[in-house]
Amino acid sequence: MAGRRLPLWIGPLLLAPVLTTAYYVAGHFAGGFAAVTQLLYSSASLTAVAGLVRGALRYRPRGARRPWLLLAAGQGSMLIGDLVYFVLGRSGEVPYPSVADLWYLGGSLGFTLGLLSLVRRRTPEWDLPSLLDATVVAVAVSLLGWVYLIHPLSAGATGPAQAATVAFPVMDLMLLSVGVRLMIGAGTRPRAFWLVMLWLVGVLIGDTTYAVQALLGTYDGVFVDGVWMCAVLCLAAAGLHPSMATVDEPSPAAAPDATRTRLAILAVASVVAPVTLGVQYLRGAALHVPEVTVACVVLFLLVLARMAGLVGVQRTMAITDGLTGLRTRRYLEEALRTEADRCRRTGASLAFVLVDVDHFKRVNDTYGHQAGDRVLVEVARRMRQVVRTGDVVARYGGEEFAVLLPGADPRSVAAIAGSIHRGVSTAPFAVGDDQLLSVTISVGVACLPDDTHEVAELTRIADQALYAAKASGRNRVVLAGTDPLPAAA
Incomplete structure (x- = not known):
């Protein structure tokens, strides 16, 4: 086995601890070596873009590359935003919002469209049921995000600053919604799928940590940037892994099943609104009654529609073979x-x-x-x-x-x-x-x-x-x- 070369997709995973350690060390000398830290940080994004494009060209047929190229475009937009922010910072304090923020929002949009394209290819017949499930989760998380992040962060901000402060968490919520839809849906789960999931979890953890630290005034750029870098390199590994060719194979199942996990997720999401109201009441904090009321009504209607859909699903499954999707x-x-x-x-x-x-x-x-x-x-x-x-x-x-x-x-x-x-x-x-x-x-x-x-x-x-x-x-x-x-x- 001597001399056997490691698979190419392992490279970004091995690079992750090296880059993050070097970035941490360089971060202590940011005053004199800002260009070095920026180079280290940007190299992770550049690796992801290159890995996604290379994988799409090598493993995907023409016409089936869209999901991965959209992810590459999203990461490329993030890379441009980082470089623009760095250039603006060299000439003084960067205004908020800036041109860089437009590139960041464009990157989030590219990520969302890429994952949505994967979802639609994996489960072409699941559009409405999966959309209902993902919307239930998204409404619940949106309420939590509004009460505990968006509203506190945007308090006192006006005009473009307020719009940008609201836009970033909203884009994360959209990404989370599509990610949940991808995770709870059917379809194959090769290694590239789990690497994409690791990237998504890392991005959401990094973004949430950034928002919480900004709210508390304890922002630690080195830690959050390290989380983002590791996540991005997981995406690079996903693009380079040969199994990325099968991530979007259509699922033979005709419609999503009412599994215990799926029902548990819907049950927890449906009680988020009243629980949030109770917590705010016990804290003596703002109750956000209009927002909670709207969330309760929307969640009730969504869950009701989903349960009605399950009746139709069970009728369909009674005449559909579970493995092949053919008639029984x-x-x-x-x-x-x-x-x-x-x-x-x-x-x-x-x-x-x-x-x-x-x-x-x-x-x-x-x-x-x-x-x-x-x-x-x-x-x-x-x-x-x-x-x-x-x-x-x-x-x-x-x-x-x-x-x-x-x-x-x-x-x-x-x-x-x-x-x-x-x-x-x-x-x-x-x-x-x-x-x-x-x-x-x-x-x-x-x-x-x-x-x-x-x-x-x-x-x-x-x-x-x-x-x-x-x-x-x-x-x-x-x-x-x-x-x-x-x-x-």
Whole structure:
């Protein structure tokens, strides 16, 4: 193992203690070495920008780089703000607010948009439920922020100074809201995800500490800057880690589940307003009755909407496979009966397709059940991409899938079944960070009324066709009553 090079993403994590220690030492000589401390501080931001851009170009395909480039733009805006502040400080006392503050606010906006883009890519069907959850938390935290930070800090300030004093905590609250939405949402959680979470926690701790110290008049720039530097270098490591390619993989879950953790978070957030009122009363401090009243009403309505949404979620989940996001077998069978009745009335045709993943047990035994699950999820995704609008794709059981094709006659169903076969089998599957596996499928097809007039007989004939495809060597399509089509090249 001698001479083995460390992964590139480890570099920023190793650099963090070195930079922060050097910054702390240089901070004691700030009068004579202000440029040195600024160089050390800015190097962390520059490392993050470079790491995010490099990772986006290396690990992300064109068109899927937006979240990481937005994060890079946000950190770049922060870097420009630091440099502007340093230049202004060289010529005297920096006014508040200054041009640098505009760059800082732009950086927070870039961070928020970057995380929001990640959220939407990870859970494309969760927009409304996740937005409600995140808004509940955001309203509760906003109330606390207003009572204990924003209002005290902005007291006595007027005009632009007051606007800036309010704007910074508000931007942090927006970032926190999106961060909570990312954290409690579904989706993969590779190492790059947790590095992003460390960065977010570090930024929020640094910003909150800065606000509290500014309120108490005990601001310690070296400590807070050290927290920010470590956080920024975690973001650099996230950008350089190969798993950043999978952070925004869409979750197969159709909607967020009512987990204990999620419900506990919503419960705590919903009682923040009355608890804050009680604490302020016991302290003999300002009660902020209008703000607390508005927060109580908003939280009540949000939680009520969320509970109503959960009823719809449970109905959806009853007909949705939890792993693949496809319809369940029960839903498919109901749809099959409905479509068969319609065919009898109108004389239209109906095709039923059964799909089985070849040698799936070998995948589980060789690569593990997690890899097997990834294969099933990818098979489901590829099948959805090639079927027509209105076709029903379902998980039939285990590694078997089924497709209901209303209006497909024997000629068109052969083309559709072939598209399903090619769409799934021609490209390798990722079963690990650096492992690709060729996976094939066998397909059996039966049509109504050409092969039978009975629903139960239709599924049996399709199953026989699937068995014939597997018996003749797998990796092929068999239409009921015909010879197996040759395997794909």
